[in-house]
Structures are given as C-alpha cells and as structure tokens.
Amino acid sequence: MSETWWRGAAIYQVYLRSFADGNGDGIGDLAGLRSRLPYLSDLGVDAIWLNPWYPSPMADGGYDVADYRDIEPSFGTLAEAEKFIQEAHALGIRTIIDIVPNHGSDQQKWFLDALAAGPGSAERERFWFAEGNGDLPPNDWKSIFGGPAWTRVPDGQWYLHLFAPEQPDFNWNNPEVVEEFHDVLRFWFDRGVDGIRIDSAALLIKDFDSEEESYTDHDGVHTIYQGWRQISDEYGERILIGEVWLPDQERFALYLRPNEMHTAFNFDFMARRWEAAELRASIDLTLATHVPIGAPPTWVLSNHDVPRPVTKYGRAVTSFDHAERNDGMPSDLVLGERRARAAALMAMALPGSLYVYQGEELGLPEVDDIPDELRQDPMWTRSKHTVPGRDGCRVPLPWSGQEPPFGYSTGEPWLPQPASWKGLTAEAQTADESSMLSLYKAGLRIRRAELGDGSLRWLDSPEGVLAFARESGLACVANFNPDAVELPPHEGVLLASGPLEGNLLPSDTAVWLRTG
Helix, strand or coil, X not given: CCCCXXXXXXXXXXXXXXXXXXXXXXXXXXXXXXXXXHHHHHHCCCEEEECCCCCCCCCCCCCCCCCCCXXXXXXXXXXXXXXXXXXXXXXXXXXXXXXXXXXXXXXXXXXXXXXXXXXXXXXXXXXXXXXXXXXXXXXXXXXCCCCECEEECCCCCEEECCCCCCXXXXXXXXXXXXXXXXXXXXXXXXXXXXEEXXXXXXXXXXXXXXXXXXXXXXXXXXXXXXXXXXXXXXXXXXXXXXXXXXXCHHHHHHCCCCCCCCEECCHHHHHCCCCHHHHXXXXXXXXXXXXXXXXXXXXXXXXXXXXXXXXXXXXXXXXXXXXXXXXXXXXXXXXXXXXXXXXHHHHHHCCXXXXXXXXXXXXXXXXXXXXXXXXXXXXXXXXXXXXXXXXXXXXXXXXXXXXXXXXXXCCCCCCCCCHHHHXXXXXXXXXXXXXXXXXXXXXXXXXXHHCCCCCEEECCCCCCEEEEXXXXXXXXXXXXXXXXXXXXXXXXXXXXXXXXXXXXXXXXXXXXXXCC
C-alpha cells in the first residue's frame, strides 16, 4: 500500500444506518455493508468512510457516542467490524472511521460518573460543568441545533453542549480527555483502520472569558491534532481528515500543516452557486490554499448533512448555507439531475481526493415529504418543527425491485423510501448505460487510471464555460450558459455528462476530452 494513496483517492461515504440491512430489522448494518462490498469494488472507490458505528442512544444519528471502543448492537459486533475491515482490504478498499472528539453521549460512563460524583469532582472536570447565574445558565451561548447550549442537572450545576443536550462537550483542557482519545486512536489503528475523519474538528477549545460565543478555531486545537498526528505517523499509512467549516481559508490551511491533518473537507466548493465564475473562484481559492503547503485538496458535492445535489441544483437557489438550508424549496429535478451529472464530472477531474456520498452515484433526490411524525433529526425537534433537518438525505438506498423497500431490507426501513425511486435502484441503473451509476463508474475508472492528485491549468474558454486540463492530457469542459457552445480542439471524447450536439456542448453539460 502506497503511503500517498490518500492524495488522490476516491472515498465513498457510508451512512451505515441507511446503506443496506442484513438482518431485516429496517436498520442498515455491517452485515448489509459486507454483502455490498462487491458493488463498491465494482463502482471503483479506493476507501470507505463510515459515519459513527459506535454504541449510541441515537439522539443525533450516532454522533452521541456512548462507547468509542465498540460497535452499536443494531449495526453488529466488534468482530464483524474487524471482518469488514479485512474483507474490504482484500478488495483493495481502505476503511476510514468517524471519531467525535468534541462531545460524547449523556449515557457514556464518564458522564454518568460525573453526574454521580457531584460538583467539584475530578469526574466533572472531564466536561464543562459550571454554576449558573441564579436560575439562568452560565452564559447565553446557543446550541448549534437551536435552543440554549446549557442544561441544568438536579444539583443545580449546568453542563455545556454545543449540539443536543444528550451530547455533553468534553473539556479538552483536561489531560485525561487528551489521553483517552489517544488510546481510542490506537485501539482502531490496531484493528486495521486506515484513517480517521474528525467530526466538528474546530470546536474543541472554548473561551468562556469572551463576551460573545467563542468556541470555534482557537489556536489550542492545533496542539491536539499535532498529538494525533504523532500517533497516526507511528502506524505508517494512517491518515487524519478534518471536518473543518471555516470561511477563512488561511485559518483553514493551518489544519493541514505537515504535522497536523493530512486532508480536510473542502466545503466551499459544495456550497457555491451553479455559476461558472463562482465555481472557478472556489477552485482557485482551494488550490491557492493547498498547494503552498503541499496538501491535496478534497472535493465534495454532498454528505449526510446537506441536501442532495440533484435537488439542490434544481432549486432557484443553488448554493448551500447551514443557516439558510432551503429545505422544501421546489426543485426542477430534470434540470437538477443534468447539473448534478456535470458537477460529478467536474469534481472527478479536479486534482486531489474525491468524496462520494452514498446514493449520489444513483442520482437520488432529497426526500422533502417525510411525514412529520417519522422525522428523527434533532434539528427538527430542537427548532420546534420549523427546520425539517437532514433526514431527507438519509433515506435508505434503493438496491433492486419495483417497490419499497427496494432490496434494502426484508423489513420496513427506518425512514420511508419514495415509490418513485423504482427507476433509480442500483439494479435498474446497472443495466442502463446512460444512467447516473454508469456515469460514475466510467468516471471513476478513468479517474483512477489518469487523474487523482496533481495540478491543473486553465484553458481559454468563452464566458460561462469552465475548461481545464490535467497532466495526462485530459481536459474537462463544462458549459453553464443557457445555449450550447462549441467544443475546443480535441482528439476524442472520453466521457460526457449528457448527449453532445455534434461539436457543440449543450447547456449544463460537462465533457472529458482527449487533448493530446
């Protein structure tokens, strides 16, 4: 295994609960995932990133971790996880897992011990417990999920939770917390895990002396990840990937210094409007941030927290912002699919690593009409039912057949699948050379052969057209104009996101050309 495999890898994100159910209880699990490894191998991915698979009360889809050294029983067992890692390795697929260092579960032993031990105890020093201001919390910080960021316990103290009350924040000023997570890293590296995705990586250090909310991107986080990097380096080929939402690209780049993380998610590209100038600005900004420090960029079109591309690109507002999610906004799915296909070819052609969220390769739309009583995202409950939340991109995958559960399970899926998905199953798309799945397979095959890590050079192109070439002689051209444009000189067409019109590239279409 090359120690630089991650620089140009295509990484597939598995939201385990919704991927495939092996025991018929309606919840995706390791048995289901292991049975679908041949599908992922055939798709052409280099690694699988799994959202948290640990024991959890599921107050936030598993991001409320009760035990970092075991597997959620509804997903399987630790032995099954070890078998999965081995079976994936046998197919040439590496495993990346999620670690959540900012907060744990209120059912975790440490937190239960803290509640029992009382104020002033060493157990409470592992979290952020504080006295209130009379009947008010220690300060007016707000939870990212809505409502106050403090919850009071029976003895009168309050504890901090930047997310749901069931997710108490760890105190990273405490050496016990630092050592605990060092041990967790070694536990999983010893079991063959190839990488760690770090959830909410910029939030660990808090400043309570500030008059404003102050818990994002404090310099102290870098000391934490430098310690993590020393551990990953001990294992030779293991990588650290940060979930870092920062508008300041210079601050973002600090996480990618040679003694910290190997890569971090580039959300800027995913969040931009469907406009040539916007996306070119994002690509230039990303490359300007990464190239000087020798870190490979990452390209992401979607994940388990954001609307699916087919829906987003068909809306009147094609950008994404956490504060203005546009959930439920009407979408032209025909237009959205055309743009999502073009976006996929652009993202695959860019230098660096690529992330594909499960179902993206099937062109699944967001499910906006989940019945209110079935919604489970804490965003829905914490917002008093004003923000639908993220369940719409977490609906279980359709594998085969003409009606739900579409081969996902023999039982009832934990979230309902639309009957309209019968044409979007993996089975239906495998037999269709024009399908989104066939496009992804072809693109990932060419990408593995001649793209991945490297550089690009922009080609001259008309306004509203993005065109760039890679070292192999492959050029990507994408047309954002309402009318077709003429293709540049080329020796052949390798792959197109939609039908070409002779030597013309239609609107909202991308093409890979051989330029010599």
